[in-house]
Amino acid sequence: MRIAVLALLWGSSFLWIKLALEGGLAPLHVTVVRCALGAAVLLVLARVARQRLPRGRRVWGHLVVAALFCNALPFLLFSIGEQTVDSGVAGVMNATTPLWSMGLGLLLGTERGLGPRRLAGLLLGFGGTLLIFAPWQQSGLASWGAVALLAAAVSYAVAFAYMARHLIGRGTPPLALSAAQLLMATGLTTLGLPASPHTESAPTLAGVLAVVVLGIFGTGLTFHLNSRLIADEGPTAAATVGYLLPVVSVALGAIVLGEEIGARVVGGMVVVLLGVGLTRTGRVQPASHLPSSERTADLSTPLSARTTSGVSSTSSQPTAVTPATCQGDSM
Numbered sequence: 319m320r321i322a323v324l325a326l327l328w329g330s331s332f333l334w335i336k337l338a339l340e341g342g343l344a345p346l347h348v349t350v351v352r353c354a355l356g357a358a359v360l361l362v363l364a365r366v367a368r369q370r371l372p373r374g375r376r377v378w379g380h381l382v383v384a385a386l387f388c389n390a391l392p393f394l395l396f397s398i399g400e401q402t403v404d405s406g407v408a409g410v411m412n413a414t415t416p417l418w419s420m421g422l423g424l425l426l427g428t429e430r431g432l433g434p435r436r437l438a439g440l441l442l443g444f445g446g447t448l449l450i451f452a453p454w455q456q457s458g459l460a461s462w463g464a465v466a467l468l469a470a471a472v473s474y475a476v477a478f479a480y481m482a483r484h485l486i487g488r489g490t491p492p493l494a495l496s497a498a499q500l501l502m503a504t505g506l507t508t509l510g511l512p513a514s515p516h517t518e519s520a521p522t523l524a525g526v527l528a529v530v531v532l533g534i535f536g537t538g539l540t541f542h543l544n545s546r547l548i549a550d551e552g553p554t555a556a557a558t559v560g561y562l563l564p565v566v567s568v569a570l571g572a573i574v575l576g577e578e579i580g581a582r583v584v585g586g587m588v589v590v591l592l593g594v595g596l597t598r599t600g601r602v603q604p605a606s607h608l609p610s611s612e613r614t615a616d617l618s619t620p621l622s623a624r625t626t627s628g629v630s631s632t633s634s635q636p637t638a639v640t641p642a643t644c645q646g647d648s649m
Contacts, residue, residue: 320551324543325559327535329566332405332412333574334532335397341525345397346514350507352393352533357500359538360493369494371501380484381495381502388477389503395470402463404577409567410450410587411467413560416594417443418475426479439596446589449582496541561591 338348364371372378400408420440423429432440451464485495544559564587571577 320543320547321558321562324540324547325562325566327540327543328559329409329563330570331532331536331540332396332400332408332567333570334528334536335408336400336405336571336575337528338521338525338532339397339401341523341528342517342519342521343525343529344514344517345394345401346507346510347521348397348529348532349390349393350504350511351529352537353389353500353504353507355530355533356537356541357497357504359534360497360500360541363538363542364491364493364497367491367493369491371494371498372490377485377488377490378498378502380480381499382506384477384481384485385499385502385506387473387480389500390506392470392473392477393503394507395466395473399463399466399470402461403467404571405575406564406568406571406577406579407450407464407583408467409571410564410583410590411447411464411471412474412567413564413587413590413594414443414447414468415471415474415478416560416597417447417590418472419478420597422475422479428479435599436597439593439599441593442596443590443593446586446591446593448586449589450586452582492545493542500537561595564591 335348339345343351372381396408396412399411417440420429420436424432447468490498547559568577568579568583568587572579
């Protein structure tokens with residue numbers, strides 16, 4: 319039951335983003351409110367758990383980088399992407415984060431043990447992504463919005479690698495660390511508000527409610543549930559959620575928004591998930607896992623992706639995971 323609830327909350331983030339945009343909010347406004355409300359939820363939870371925010375300039379300096387690549391930038395990019403791309407497709411793109419993490423690990427030399435099966439998974443995953451966007455077809459989804467979605471997934475991968483090296487396992491309790499990271503993300507995104515284009519009309523009530531649900535439930539609360547799932551049932555159960563996220567996002571997009579589910583998109587999603595699954599085989603799992611989101615479980619954007627922080631391994635860490643501060647939306 320908890321896996322189903324978490325998958326629904328996490329996978330619905332892309333729906334709430336789309337509804338907020340259709341309700342008159344600009345991408346940056348969605349990002350700022352989402353970060354602020356997610357931070358507020360985590361601050362309350364950290365206080366209840368008697369976890370204090372980190373101290374020291376060095377930690378906060380690392381949090382600036384983590385907040386930028388795990389929260390501010392991908393959250394904004396997903397909102398920009400969903401201006402022209404369906405919410406269901408955005409959810410599928412979030413699921414490609416482990417592939418980018420693995421590619422980054424190969425580039426940096428931190429990824430080891432790349433056997434034939436994992437290499438096949440990597441190629442399958444990227445092949446599925448190409449199948450979804452079909453840049454060779456005039457009716458394909460290739461656009462600047464699609465590029466923004468892929469860039470968001472890459473940003474999560476960069477964030478996970480950085481956080482694993484500089485933030486995770488350094489003595490700061492995960493809730494407090496995630497709350498601090500989202501606080502920093504709120505500050506970073508707020509700095510961009512003066513440059514954000516002004517809308518001629520005020521946002522609708524539906525748009526405001528959508529971004530509130532996104533911040534409280536799709537970001538803050540999702541991180542807490544993901545971390546509890548990992549603690550109580552282990553990373554394997556939490557990783558299951560990662561496979562459900564794109565399915566939930568595609569289903570909700572079709573049911574609520576009437577988005578068309580073409581055979582190519584469905585086929586691409588299946589290929590992507592199969593590729594991600596193959597890249598997860600043959601890996602030695604860490605003895606302990608700290609939650610991230612936005613992604614945390616091996617297959618999701620650390621939820622602190624969707625929301626914030628806490629990956630314990632650099633290679634192949636997703637979404638939405640993570641979402642939660644790294645959800646990411648990552649998802």
